[in-house]
Amino acid sequence: MAAADRDPTEPWWKAAVVYQIYPRSFADADGDGVGDLQGIRSKLPHLEWLGVDALWLSPFYRSPMADFGYDVSDYCDVDPIFGTLADFDELVADAHARGIRVIVDWVPNHTSDQHPWFVESRSSRESAKRDWYVWRDRTPDGAPPNNWVQTWTDGEPAWTVDPQTDQWYLHLFLPEQPDLNWRNPEVRAAMADVLRFWLDRGVDGFRMDVLHALGKDPDLADDPAELIPIPHSALNHHESTHEIVRELRSVLEEYDGDRMMVAEIFLLDTELVASYYDGGAGVHLAFNFPPLFAPWAARPWAVRIDEVARMIEPQGWPSWVLSNHDQPRHRTRYGSEARARAAAVLLLGLKGTPFLYAGEELGLEDAVVPEDRVVDPGGRDGCRAPIPWTVEGDHGWGRAEGLDTPWLPWPPDAAERSAEALRADEGSILHLYRRLLAARRASTALRLGDQAMVDAPDDVLAWDRTGAGGDRRRVIVNFGSSTVDVSTLVEGWAVEVASADGALGTDGALAADAAVLLRPT
Numbered sequence: 376m377a378a379a380d381r382d383p384t385e386p387w388w389k390a391a392v393v394y395q396i397y398p399r400s401f402a403d404a405d406g407d408g409v410g411d412l413q414g415i416r417s418k419l420p421h422l423e424w425l426g427v428d429a430l431w432l433s434p435f436y437r438s439p440m441a442d443f444g445y446d447v448s449d450y451c452d453v454d455p456i457f458g459t460l461a462d463f464d465e466l467v468a469d470a471h472a473r474g475i476r477v478i479v480d481w482v483p484n485h486t487s488d489q490h491p492w493f494v495e496s497r498s499s500r501e502s503a504k505r506d507w508y509v510w511r512d513r514t515p516d517g518a519p520p521n522n523w524v525q526t527w528t529d530g531e532p533a534w535t536v537d538p539q540t541d542q543w544y545l546h547l548f549l550p551e552q553p554d555l556n557w558r559n560p561e562v563r564a565a566m567a568d569v570l571r572f573w574l575d576r577g578v579d580g581f582r583m584d585v586l587h588a589l590g591k592d593p594d595l596a597d598d599p600a601e602l603i604p605i606p607h608s609a610l611n612h613h614e615s616t617h618e619i620v621r622e623l624r625s626v627l628e629e630y631d632g633d634r635m636m637v638a639e640i641f642l643l644d645t646e647l648v649a650s651y652y653d654g655g656a657g658v659h660l661a662f663n664f665p666p667l668f669a670p671w672a673a674r675p676w677a678v679r680i681d682e683v684a685r686m687i688e689p690q691g692w693p694s695w696v697l698s699n700h701d702q703p704r705h706r707t708r709y710g711s712e713a714r715a716r717a718a719a720v721l722l723l724g725l726k727g728t729p730f731l732y733a734g735e736e737l738g739l740e741d742a743v744v745p746e747d748r749v750v751d752p753g754g755r756d757g758c759r760a761p762i763p764w765t766v767e768g769d770h771g772w773g774r775a776e777g778l779d780t781p782w783l784p785w786p787p788d789a790a791e792r793s794a795e796a797l798r799a800d801e802g803s804i805l806h807l808y809r810r811l812l813a814a815r816r817a818s819t820a821l822r823l824g825d826q827a828m829v830d831a832p833d834d835v836l837a838w839d840r841t842g843a844g845g846d847r848r849r850v851i852v853n854f855g856s857s858t859v860d861v862s863t864l865v866e867g868w869a870v871e872v873a874s875a876d877g878a879l880g881t882d883g884a885l886a887a888d889a890a891v892l893l894r895p896t
């Protein structure tokens with residue numbers, strides 16, 4: 376059944392499972408050691424087999440790559456390292472033909488310092504684009520305009536003096552990533568046109584980078600001293616952002632087909648994240664990162680699940696994510712494959728739209744990156760290791776002459792964890808993900824149903840999902856390191872998917888670090 380026919384009255388993104396692709400690391404069609412759009416296209420049959428509904432592509436736009444694409448120098452073109460606009464069109468057409476939607480990353484807070492807008496802005500204080508960025512005069516004491524700090528540094532100011540015009544410019548990230556001035560209507564119009572450029576090309580939506588940071592305090596007031604050491608926790612979050620979000624939403628609504636936005640709100644506070652839904656007028660989905668930072672333990676997860684129900688649900692539809700290109704993979708954080716498997720049942724059993732990060736379905740760990748191969752200014756190379764596709768040789772990555780490795784080292788056990796090896800093994804974590812995705816597709820309770828927690832022993836969380844037509848599922852996760860008797864919880868239920876073979880004994884004992892998805896008997 377086509378996705379659109381499964382839930383005709385609901386927007387597609389509520390029931391979808393979204394799969395994040397970091398293009399540099401996914402698949403390499405031209406053998407230069409960096410992944411590309413044709414590489415992604417060549418893996419669509421595999422992604423269809425896996426059963427994902429949508430792809431989110433991290434940036435593939437023209438970029439000097441100071442932040443590997445999150446520093447954009449042309450929002451409306453593909454960087455030659457990834458291919459061409461024609462490759463992009465082919466990728467979208469092929470994905471759509473397979474019933475897979477495509478959302479792209481939009482980086483509105485800052486451009487590259489090589490973007491023609493910034494080149495013009497910095498050229499003179501009188502430039503027509505001067506006010507497109509945030510410039511401030513130098514003061515006699517030499518101090519930066521305020522106490523805002525630059526990400527990935529130990530308190531370096533978020534300001535750099537540009538020698539050409541002897542003024543400070545603002546950059547919440549690298550000096551090569553100057554912040555746009557979203558108070559300027561010309562900036563808003565130009566960036567709305569970027570959205571239209573991609574909407575016209577048929578994309579189904581956008582992942583919006585650091586959306587909470589767009590609205591800046593007009594006075595650029597100092598951040599409260601006690602908050603400065605907490606990265607992004609309440610900083611760079613200003614009321615005026617909500618108006619911008621509503622405007623962006625109206626751009627999407629110029630188009631048919633439920634085009635959507637999912638916002639990166641990197642505020643480690645679920646109540647603040649919820650505010651960006653704006654009761655239905657704001658974002659369609661927001662990433663809520665506190666669960667990603669929760670340890671593998673029942674109590675912290677119970678708190679996070681409860682917060683989402685209380686704070687997000689009254690405003691909109693939740694989303695769930697355990698890994699992405701900015702954080703150590705959850706397989707690495709949680710420390711074992713058993714936990715990564717149980718986490719898959721957790722993620723795909725919760726109410727909300729799940730986001731998978733390419734490679735988690737292979738149970739990949741972060742690569743260990745030797746010092747001489749570190750390339751990321753933010754220390755995130757490990758989770759960006761290339762995906763191993765085949766067992767032998769270069770794991771499916773071509774090798775141009777003179778090149779002996781892709782742009783980053785392989786993750787541990789690349790041969791054993793390659794897609795080829797795990798596809799041949801029905802018991803693998805890859806097949807577990809596939810079974811879970813198939814179970815979601817087949818169950819309205821899992822896709823769209825309500826959620827109610829069920830009393831469970833210590834170390835265990837259990838909940839019911841109830842959907843249209845009385846469809847029901849139960850999920851039980853044992854976060855503990857001992858077997859737990861859950862016999863009372865499984866009466867009247869049968870295992871639909873287990874995190875590992877024999878996870879639930881016939882005596883009702885659920886193994887350590889194991890989880891089951893149950894359907895009524």
Ligand code: NOJ
Nearest residue numbers: 442445482548584585701
């Ligand atoms: C969040 C992105 O996920 C990250 O990779 C990037 O470095 C920053 N935003 C800056 O764009």
